[in-house]
Amino acid sequence: MLNLVLQKGSDENVRILCLGAHSDDIEIGCGGTILKLLEQYKRASVYWVVFSSDERRAEEARESAKIFLKQAESKSIVVKTFATSFFPYVGMDIKSYFERLKQEISPDVVFTHYRNDLHQDHRVISELTWNAFRNHFVLEYEIPKYDGDLGVPNAFVHLDQPTVRKKIDLIMENFRSQRDKQWFDEETFLAILRLRGVESNSPGKYAEGFYCRKIVWS
Numbered sequence: 001m002l003n004l005v006l007q008k009g010s011d012e013n014v015r016i017l018c019l020g021a022h023s024d025d026i027e028i029g030c031g032g033t034i035l036k037l038l039e040q041y042k043r044a045s046v047y048w049v050v051f052s053s054d055e056r057r058a059e060e061a062r063e064s065a066k067i068f069l070k071q072a073e074s075k076s077i078v079v080k081t082f083a084t085s086f087f088p089y090v091g092m093d094i095k096s097y098f099e100r101l102k103q104e105i106s107p108d109v110v111f112t113h114y115r116n117d118l119h120q121d122h123r124v125i126s127e128l129t130w131n132a133f134r135n136h137f138v139l140e141y142e143i144p145k146y147d148g149d150l151g152v153p154n155a156f157v158h159l160d161q162p163t164v165r166k167k168i169d170l171i172m173e174n175f176r177s178q179r180d181k182q183w184f185d186e187e188t189f190l191a192i193l194r195l196r197g198v199e200s201n202s203p204g205k206y207a208e209g210f211y212c213r214k215i216v217w218s
Helices: 025-040 055-068 091-104 120-132 161-174 186-199
Strands: 013-020 043-050 074-079 109-113 138-141 155-159 206-211
Touching: 013 025, 013 120, 025 043, 025 055, 025 109, 025 138, 025 155, 025 161, 025 206, 043 055, 055 074, 055 161, 091 120, 109 120, 120 138, 155 161, 155 186, 161 186, 161 206, 186 206
Parallel strands: 013 043, 013 109, 043 074, 109 138
Antiparallel strands: 138 206, 155 206
């Protein structure tokens, strides 16, 4: 396997854009990677956007983001109110927001949903990410769910056990509204992290998997 790193020193500013259709998507999909990046880059700036929420979930999303981004030098947390499960039908409004977003930030790395995710909201966000951020480093994260749409990631971020424990604990603590869902538990989150760790031969046993569609080697 080829190891890649961002072309940034630990004392340089790194601009990170995190996009999630729903309130817990970013944390589940790439929460461990965000925690690791903020440990490595002390001057990180993070723009964190959640596209759908009701009043309770919006509060959970903001509080979770604040905790995950505690070590960021600067952060912008945006929680929108697009109708959950209706993203394909309100796509024009979401597209308009992406057009404004790309004028506000030029990130070093973008985290978004997996293009082949079977949840319609996730797919819309992934498609519009690529439409808006054509010349950026984009990593698509995965969300385990009932649909059984997990694929074969081609990029991995190795995580140590303390980071994994922190990620899972924060998810379980911050998103209490989701605890009645049969898939939303520690075993699910640990299982996918362990599986990706096996696939990438992680020395710490765990990893988050991503889909990277374009890399320019210069």
